[in-house]
Amino acid sequence: MRVVIAEDNVLLSAGLELLLGSKGIEVSAVVPDASGLADAVATHRPDLVIVDVRLPPSFRDEGIKAAVALRQADPALPVLVLSQYVERLYARELLADGSGGVGYLLKDRVSRVSQFIEDLRRVAAGGTVMDAEVISQLMIGRRSGLDMLTGREREVLALMAQGLSNTEIGQRLTVTDNAVHKHIGNIFAKLGLPPSDGGHRRVLAVLTFLDNERPPSPA
Amino acid sequence: MVLTYLWRCIRYHLVLLPSAMATVIALPLLVIAVLAPGGLVAVPRMMAILRRWAEWNRGRAAALLGVPVSPREARLPKGVGAQLRELLRSPESRRDLRWAVRHVATGIPAGLAALTVVGLVVNAVLEAPLWWLFPADDPLRLMVAFPVTGWSQALGLGLAQIVVGAALTWRIVPKLARMHADACLAALAPSSEDRLAARVDELTESRSGVLDAHAAELRRIERDLHDGTQARLVAIAMRLGVAREALGDDSGTVGRLLKEAHEGTEAAMAELRQVIRTMYPPILADRGLAGALNAVAAQAGLPVEADLDHLGPVPAAVETAAYFIVSEAITNATKHSGATRATVRLARRDDTLHVEVADDGRGGVDERRGTGIAGIRKRVAAFDGAVGVDSPPGGPTTITVELPCAS
Numbered sequence: 111m112r113v114v115i116a117e118d119n120v121l122l123s124a125g126l127e128l129l130l131g132s133k134g135i136e137v138s139a140v141v142p143d144a145s146g147l148a149d150a151v152a153t154h155r156p157d158l159v160i161v162d163v164r165l166p167p168s169f170r171d172e173g174i175k176a177a178v179a180l181r182q183a184d185p186a187l188p189v190l191v192l193s194q195y196v197e198r199l200y201a202r203e204l205l206a207d208g209s210g211g212v213g214y215l216l217k218d219r220v221s222r223v224s225q226f227i228e229d230l231r232r233v234a235a236g237g238t239v240m241d242a243e244v245i246s247q248l249m250i251g252r253r254s255g256l257d258m259l260t261g262r263e264r265e266v267l268a269l270m271a272q273g274l275s276n277t278e279i280g281q282r283l284t285v286t287d288n289a290v291h292k293h294i295g296n297i298f299a300k301l302g303l304p305p306s307d308g309g310h311r312r313v314l315a316v317l318t319f320l321d322n323e324r325p326p327s328p329a
Numbered sequence: 330m331v332l333t334y335l336w337r338c339i340r341y342h343l344v345l346l347p348s349a350m351a352t353v354i355a356l357p358l359l360v361i362a363v364l365a366p367g368g369l370v371a372v373p374r375m376m377a378i379l380r381r382w383a384e385w386n387r388g389r390a391a392a393l394l395g396v397p398v399s400p401r402e403a404r405l406p407k408g409v410g411a412q413l414r415e416l417l418r419s420p421e422s423r424r425d426l427r428w429a430v431r432h433v434a435t436g437i438p439a440g441l442a443a444l445t446v447v448g449l450v451v452n453a454v455l456e457a458p459l460w461w462l463f464p465a466d467d468p469l470r471l472m473v474a475f476p477v478t479g480w481s482q483a484l485g486l487g488l489a490q491i492v493v494g495a496a497l498t499w500r501i502v503p504k505l506a507r508m509h510a511d512a513c514l515a516a517l518a519p520s521s522e523d524r525l526a527a528r529v530d531e532l533t534e535s536r537s538g539v540l541d542a543h544a545a546e547l548r549r550i551e552r553d554l555h556d557g558t559q560a561r562l563v564a565i566a567m568r569l570g571v572a573r574e575a576l577g578d579d580s581g582t583v584g585r586l587l588k589e590a591h592e593g594t595e596a597a598m599a600e601l602r603q604v605i606r607t608m609y610p611p612i613l614a615d616r617g618l619a620g621a622l623n624a625v626a627a628q629a630g631l632p633v634e635a636d637l638d639h640l641g642p643v644p645a646a647v648e649t650a651a652y653f654i655v656s657e658a659i660t661n662a663t664k665h666s667g668a669t670r671a672t673v674r675l676a677r678r679d680d681t682l683h684v685e686v687a688d689d690g691r692g693g694v695d696e697r698r699g700t701g702i703a704g705i706r707k708r709v710a711a712f713d714g715a716v717g718v719d720s721p722p723g724g725p726t727t728i729t730v731e732l733p734c735a736s
Contacts, residue, residue, distance in 0.1 A: 119556070121560060121561070122560055125567040126567070163615075164555065169556075195602055195606070195611045197624055199623070199628065216598075216602075218566060220563070221567050221570030221594070221595070223570045
């Protein structure tokens with residue numbers, strides 16, 4: 111796997127490069143700002159792009175904007191956004207195009223090396239990985255939208271949002287694959303997601319989860 | 330010592346008399362300017378000159394009395410309209426006019442009286458030895474009326490006039506000088522109300538300065554922590570993570586210590602993140618107030634409609650306060666009100682930011698029961714703003730906040 115990194119802090123980009131290298135992931139290029147990112151992606155055609163949220167020149171949310179722009183140019187390009195804080199709004203903006211291959215993680219998670227590499231591969235494979243803190247932000251004070259989900263269904267949805275597969279969810283909650291499958295079917299039905307939409311439904315479910323609007327009521 | 334003081338008082342009068350006489354022309358000139366066509370342009374300038382003239386005289390009075398005075402400014406704002414408004418508004422202009430009248434009314438009699446008694450001494454000293462130069466049919470008169478026709482009279486009357494003059498000078502010249510100086514300072518001294526008003530203006534300004542500096546400081550600290558401490562912690566955690574990987578499943582001392590160090594670093598990062606969020610939310614730095622409030626609305630536990638179209642530019646301190654106020658009000662609505670939706674409206678009108686958060690919940694907000702309104706009140710009080718809570722039982726609840734934004 112080949113990745114391009116956009117990170118202005120040398121300490122972090124060097125650490126990341128070292129860490130990925132030790133896991134056999136090739137870092138094709140490291141760019142210090144968003145403007146160089148598009149060129150680097152065009153040149154190296156990476157399997158995954160890792161972007162920091164705060165980048166020069168103004169150190170605000172350039173990384174989010176760059177990630178969205180990259181995805182607009184190429185919706186199939188997997189992008190993992192790393193940051194020192196997570197905002198649900200940013201997660202929503204990243205997921206807004208409804209296709210997978212998006213990750214949004216705290217930089218803290220990088221130090222859990224094998225988990226991080228797993229997340230990386232998941233995103234590269236078109237999955238969706240949301241930081242546990244995004245999920246916990248959602249659970250606090252949330253009343254509407256997901257009201258009709260049972261406690262177990264919420265748990266399943268939260269793990270889905272973190273990018274886990276059905277089998278992994280089953281293992282985490284110590285239930286059978288079948289039970290997970292049933293819960294997920296219920297979640298899709300309750301959130302009013304069409305049964306025919308295949309793999310994208312997972313992303314849409316997560317998006318609903320992140321989105322404040324009530325899902326279309328299941329009549 | 331005493332003579333020096335006397336001499337200072339005499340000098341004061343020597344300048345006072347011409348100064349008061351010159352001031353006589355000020356008032357008629359001003360009246361003419363007001364009545365003359367186009368004279369209104371000249372009035373503010375004349376008043377500025379009068380202000381400088383008053384200040385110069387005030388400086389002399391203060392020096393004589395040995396009291397400190399802070400000089401007033403005589404600067405003109407731009408534009409005749411603004412100048413005239415300032416003239417009508419400012420109590421200082423009225424004081425200048427009052428001073429001019431008083432300076433003339435007390436200065437001329439006091440100056441004349443003082444110089445007359447001093448003149449008694451000077452006359453006697455200069456004229457008595459020269460009595461013989463006066464014509465015989467109109468001889469020199471000393472002690473007001475007594476004619477001098479011989480040396481004995483010149484000497485006697487001369488000495489008598491010097492003694493009387495000196496005694497009078499001694500008695501009344503310093504008194505007159507001080508009386509005039511007092512009157513002059515009193516005419517120009519601000520009333521206690523004016524002093525209070527000026528002090529309030531000063532405090533309002535310095536408070537808004539302090540709040541802005543505070544907000545800017547918080548923003549800087551957030552940035553510094555993000556680029557410095559947080560980044561370093563991430564780098565340390567990364568290395569510890571890689572080290573743990575390299576060590577594998579070692580349950581020995583090194584493995585245990587590494588694990589503890591790694592978990593400790595993660596806990597530190599989480600704590601630091603929490604501290605930063607409550608101190609200065611990163612999204613406020615990233616997206617400004619409108620963006621941050623949209624995020625609050627988007628991630629609230631209930632549908633929130635945000636109307637931020639008339640927000641306009643807002644000082645940093647007000648921005649931070651408004652962010653926390655809206656967050657708190659939305660949290661309240663979500664947790665306690667049973668509302669199904671809420672609206673947030675922010676608009677800047679003139680020098681005030683109006684914030685309104687309304688929900689359709691059950692109302693009956695009880696401020697004593699720690700509903701977060703107290704926190705909002707505290708934040709608003711720091712700005713000398715106003716909080717209104719309208720929450721009848723049965724709802725709906727509307728919280729309005731007004732935050733002054735001194736520009």
